[in-house]
Amino acid sequence: MKPQAPRFDAFDADACREIAQDLANHEGPLLPILHALQDRFGYIDQAALPVIADVLNLSRAEVHGVVTFYHDFRSRPPGRHVVKICRAEACQALGAQKLFDEVAAASAENGAVTVEAVYCLGNCALSPAALIDGDLHGRLDTTRTLDLVAGR
Amino acid sequence: MTTKIYVPCDAASLSMGAEAVADAIRESGADVAVTRTGTRGLLWLEPLLEIEISGRRVGFGPVTPDDVPGILTRGEAHPLCLGPVEDIPYLKSQQRLTFQRCGVIDPVSLDDYKAHGGLKGLTHAVAMAPQAIVEEVTESGLRGRGGAGFPTGIKWNTVLKAKAPQKYIVCNADEGDSGTFADRILMEGDPFLLIEGMAIAGRAVGATRGYIYLRSEYPHAFRTLSRAIETARAAGVLGDDVLGSGVAFDMEVRLGAGAYICGEETSLLESLEGRRGQVRFKPPLPAVEGLFNKPTVINNVLSLAAVPTILAEGAAYYRDFGTGRSRGTLPIQLGGNVKRGGLIERAFGLSLREIVEDYGGGTLTGQPVHAVQVGGPLGAYWPTALFDTPLDYEAFAARGGMVGHGGVVVFDDTVDMAQQARFAFEFCAIESCGKCTPCRIGSTRGAETMDRVIAGDGEAVNLVRDLCGVMQDGSLCALGGLTHMPVLSALDNFPDHFPNQFPGAARDAAE
Ligand SMILES: Cc1cc2nc3c(=O)[nH]c(=O)nc-3n(C[C@H](O)[C@H](O)[C@H](O)COP(=O)(O)O)c2cc1C
Ligand code: SF4
Numbered sequence: 177m178k179p180q181a182p183r184f185d186a187f188d189a190d191a192c193r194e195i196a197q198d199l200a201n202h203e204g205p206l207l208p209i210l211h212a213l214q215d216r217f218g219y220i221d222q223a224a225l226p227v228i229a230d231v232l233n234l235s236r237a238e239v240h241g242v243v244t245f246y247h248d249f250r251s252r253p254p255g256r257h258v259v260k261i262c263r264a265e266a267c268q269a270l271g272a273q274k275l276f277d278e279v280a281a282a283s284a285e286n287g288a289v290t291v292e293a294v295y296c297l298g299n300c301a302l303s304p305a306a307l308i309d310g311d312l313h314g315r316l317d318t319t320r321t322l323d324l325v326a327g328r
Numbered sequence: 329m330t331t332k333i334y335v336p337c338d339a340a341s342l343s344m345g346a347e348a349v350a351d352a353i354r355e356s357g358a359d360v361a362v363t364r365t366g367t368r369g370l371l372w373l374e375p376l377l378e379i380e381i382s383g384r385r386v387g388f389g390p391v392t393p394d395d396v397p398g399i400l401t402r403g404e405a406h407p408l409c410l411g412p413v414e415d416i417p418y419l420k421s422q423q424r425l426t427f428q429r430c431g432v433i434d435p436v437s438l439d440d441y442k443a444h445g446g447l448k449g450l451t452h453a454v455a456m457a458p459q460a461i462v463e464e465v466t467e468s469g470l471r472g473r474g475g476a477g478f479p480t481g482i483k484w485n486t487v488l489k490a491k492a493p494q495k496y497i498v499c500n501a502d503e504g505d506s507g508t509f510a511d512r513i514l515m516e517g518d519p520f521l522l523i524e525g526m527a528i529a530g531r532a533v534g535a536t537r538g539y540i541y542l543r544s545e546y547p548h549a550f551r552t553l554s555r556a557i558e559t560a561r562a563a564g565v566l567g568d569d570v571l572g573s574g575v576a577f578d579m580e581v582r583l584g585a586g587a588y589i590c591g592e593e594t595s596l597l598e599s600l601e602g603r604r605g606q607v608r609f610k611p612p613l614p615a616v617e618g619l620f621n622k623p624t625v626i627n628n629v630l631s632l633a634a635v636p637t638i639l640a641e642g643a644a645y646y647r648d649f650g651t652g653r654s655r656g657t658l659p660i661q662l663g664g665n666v667k668r669g670g671l672i673e674r675a676f677g678l679s680l681r682e683i684v685e686d687y688g689g690g691t692l693t694g695q696p697v698h699a700v701q702v703g704g705p706l707g708a709y710w711p712t713a714l715f716d717t718p719l720d721y722e723a724f725a726a727r728g729g730m731v732g733h734g735g736v737v738v739f740d741d742t743v744d745m746a747q748q749a750r751f752a753f754e755f756c757a758i759e760s761c762g763k764c765t766p767c768r769i770g771s772t773r774g775a776e777t778m779d780r781v782i783a784g785d786g787e788a789v790n791l792v793r794d795l796c797g798v799m800q801d802g803s804l805c806a807l808g809g810l811t812h813m814p815v816l817s818a819l820d821n822f823p824d825h826f827p828n829q830f831p832g833a834a835r836d837a838a839e
């Protein structure tokens with residue numbers, strides 16, 4: 177079975193409020209809410225901030241501060257495919273920087289593919305590694321990475 | 329007769345195509361029963377298939393889907409046959425305590441876990457007084473595996489003594505250090521062990537709630553842990569009445585959001601509370617005022633996962649492994665440019681040479697080994713001349729390095745140590761929480777200054793050294809405070825890579 181590439185819903189303030197309200201009574205609910213929003217919409221829309229602030233009784237600035245602190249949370253919608261390439265030391269030892277540069281360059285014109293840097297995926301014995309739409313791959317080179325993305 | 333086959337399903341084996349191998353077995357139509365396991369940690373052999381033959385699990389690997397029909401018909405005569413897995417020297421020479429079940433059992437089967445000795449530690453613990461559990465852990469000599477090596481029993485005792493209506497157990501599963509993956513392998517291969525360890529910790533200090541703070545880069549571990557927690561709850565291992573003891577303990581997994589600094593314990597707590605992951609001033613210690621200002625045990629995955637063995641077999645059993653003040657076993661993670669990368673759980677004291685050459689078999693590229701970095705992005709770079717250093721906390725500290733979480737990353741002779749030193753600053757700049765100036769600004773200046781060094785400006789090397797001193801002295805936490813370690817070890821141990829520095833600069837500083 178071929179895994180389905182993630183497809184994200186268009187941002188919707190009502191759905192956003194519902195998600196926030198569902199999680200609001202957890203201890204420390206802000207990160208779980210942000211993850212749920214990003215899972216659903218692919219990014220954190222600016223319009224989500226006042227909604228979350230209202231539900232959690234925080235200031236908008238506080239929510240903004242948290243969203244911008246964490247590398248995971250995007251401010252713009254990603255492409256249909258998200259490729260997170262490891263740029264950390266074990267992968268550097270087998271050419272990760274070149275892999276990252278080449279895949280990023282090859283995908284630059286392609287709005288359907290978002291390439292992001294990550295620092296270690298826990299696959300350091302099988303470097304270079306990347307998460308492609310959430311699936312981990314090892315021993316990558318540029319051609320194989322681009323083929324894997326194209327095959328999805 | 330139905331043949332038993334084992335196929336791993338942890339993230340590393342999946343990254344090499346284990347799912348397609350499992351599909352090929354299913355499609356072969358052979359009379360087989362497939363169990364999905366974690367990985368044994370012999371990662372260069374993944375996907376490693378195991379077939380039960382005459383009562384022993386015989387390994388084949390690395391296997392592609394095309395190899396499957398041949399393996400199923402030819403069995404041990406197939407060229408990919410490795411013989412009984414437990415006789416493979418890489419594994420046979422290990423002392424597996426924490427990882428004894430990894431790759432052996434179905435990670436989400438509680439029955440499998442129990443059949444392999446699981447829950448023995450917790451069963452003992454619920455019949456013991458909390459103080460006695462803490463003493464057992466103290467006696468074992470267990471030191472935190474997250475990097476700092478702080479005695480676990482002493483930390484627990486502080487939380488036990490603290491009076492509060494609510495206490496917490498927090499598992500640090502941020503595993504941000506590059507070159508490390510033991511936490512991941514454990515969580516994906518034997519999640520009940522971590523759950524059991526946390527439940528014991530809860531019983532020991534009087535905490536009823538636990539959180540696993542898991543990095544978001546580990547989606548597979550998230551799924552495995554979530555399933556295991558549900559199963560444990562349904563079986564009464566978690567919940568209001570842990571193993572019928574009348575004592576409550578429950579837990580959930582929380583995802584980080586791609587910030588390395590959130591592995592630092594106080595930043596992690598801020599993050600769990602829903603804030604920016606900025607480091608807190610200490611004191612108060614988390615053991616006194618931790619999560620939501622309540623007394624909190626915060627331990628690494630491997631520290632907590634060592635606890636069930638200690639409670640099951642006794643403190644003396646655990647302490648008898650290891651050397652000096654480094655007791656028990658250390659799960660070493662060997663990666664980077666290495667032929668046989670994987671997980672090596674051994675008593676402390678193995679030398680770097682044994683790890684890189686005997687286990688690792690040299691580089692994957694076949695070029696000479698030139699350097700290893702030990703202990704993650706803040707760890708030192710070691711030249712081959714120092715490969716006789718034994719891997720224990722004190723021996724490493726004495727030579728200006730650290731064991732950290734036990735990651736060993738190998739580089740061949742194409743490595744450019746000036747670039748590695750530059751990256752250490754760059755990483756610090758990307759991941760700085762921004763609380764202190766030396767770290768926030770110094771790291772960016774450091775990367776710029778390294779650019780000058782790389783461009784041939786020898787004088788800039790001295791600026792780099794000064795900057796390292798400022799960051800070391802003026803940083804609140806080890807991110808800014810230890811960035812000098814990779815930088816200066818690169819400079820001092822690999823002077824040939826910095827040809828333009830003032831003559832003797834490296835040697836003067838080393839003296
Ligand atoms: C920058 C930084 C990153 C850290 N990352 C981790 C980590 O990913 N995992 C971990 O267990 N400890 C990490 N630590 C260490 C923790 O602060 C803390 O010492 C540890 O969680 C305590 O658990 P232990 O005693 O069981 O080791 C980090 C520390 C620093 C300064
Ligand atoms: S050293 Fe860096 S990461 Fe640590 S507290 Fe200071 S600014 Fe934050």
Ligand code: FES
Binds near residue numbers: 262295506507508
């Ligand atoms: S360093 Fe790339 S996966 Fe760990």
